[in-house]
Amino acid sequence: MKIFKHIIIIVFTISLFASCNPQKQLAREFIKSAPAYSVMLMQPEFLYKANLNTYYVDSLAITDEKKRDSILWIQSEFIRRIDDSLLIANYALGFENELKNYKINVFDQTESDKFFSLDSNAWMVNIAQMQIEEEKYEYRDETEYYNYVYYHDHILNAVNVNSWFEISMINSNDQSQNVYYATNTITDDLESSYDFDIFDDKVKYYYEIDSLNLGKIYEYSYLLGRIYATYTFDFIMNNYVSQKQGYPLKKEELLRYVPYTGTFFPAGENRFISLDE
Template sequence: MKSRITIGIVMLLAFVLTSCQTELKLAKKYMAERPNIEAAVYFPEKAEVKVEYNSQYGKQTEVLNGFNQDMFLDVMYNAYAQTMGDYGVNVYVPEDVDKVPVDSTHWLVMLSRMEVSGRITEYEDYLFSDTDEYSYKHPLNTVNVASWFEVNDGNWKPVLFCEHNLMDGFDSKTDYSFWTQKIDYTYTIDTLDLQDVYNYAVYLGKLYAGYTYDYMMNSYVGAELKKKGYAYQLMLRYDPYKKQLRYTEEDDCFVEIKE
């Protein structure tokens, strides 16, 4: 029985390794066959902006006071377009979305909806000593950005979703006194401001560009794997600066919204 289990494990590992090598080869083939891609990219004129009231702490964040949607979206779009260029994708904005040519090297990418939410989030800081556990709760400013994308490369893909949080910077430390048997707990909070939010737009624009390219690449790899009889696929991310492919976590990419 033990030998059968061992053989089964070896066969499973061999299958996984073969699958991984196949994924990498297919991803490299995808990039080699598509050195020049054009993408018509549309961002919305406005985002849905809201500030939530936290009844527990009796207040709401003030980070989004004076928030300029136009600046936020323009900064994000420019970062997106520039980063797509690093992936070998030329971004443009045609006059008529209905006349955009779409195929494997001509994409239509639409950020169809975006929500920017300001809120107070409770952060619980846990500390441990040899015998006890301590926790301290802190209200932190949080800006949540949720985005819905629609992509067409000849066929419409499922709606793609992602969301990310920008929070106050937080750091804490403890000093334990052996003589007094007490813990001295101190913390610092780096409070968000509007400039941090606009800088975050740059980060998200770059991230969305990578997510877009990786999604299209992984879609191709997945379709080819199915043709070869593989039922399992690991997600890949491509680094255009290091020219490297790597495996990634399933939450570090667009998520398909199934209807």
């Protein structure tokens, strides 16, 4: 009798757990159907660029915008030397390759006729705008020994990559193009350590900086393309869940899928940010 009761409890618990995760069940349905989905990626023609290190022109009290922009451009370390076409190409290549890893059919701009002939499950992702900003990043490297805080301040080079996306489903009743935003930053690579010498009761600080350069920025753009491809997959998956359940997911309910483990977790900030938020 006790065994029978235990079986009932286990079955009830499993049923309760499943009933509490209907969104994950729907998400798994989408994963199985992912090969039936297609995405066409539209690339921007150029990059917007900005040098945020304005302390020099500010100290000169230069108010003429054209003169300020000219000086900031000349003084820039990275933006004046970045090849727009190369960075965009790396970004798009990472994007396309990662979507393919998720079993999504990928079309580029040269295949628009074929793409628009699709009847369903087709999405357009337009990278409407990309902006590259360079700045100096203040970073405090600190630790604590015996209730004393030790720190060392660094001024690191940083490059922000800001992206705006227009995402829409083809042949859908809802033809509105929602705009989404994502940003990430790459900096000088700092490796450091604190060493407490018990014999002289002193803390020594060691560090090494691997400086940012153009090659690293181009590699980073490829990585960002891959990351935003995963955001795109999650976006389409969450849209599928919302459509199937009949109402939109709340922000805190949005899911993120990890293909290597086949698991889901809350997306949090690891997603496209709507401009309406």
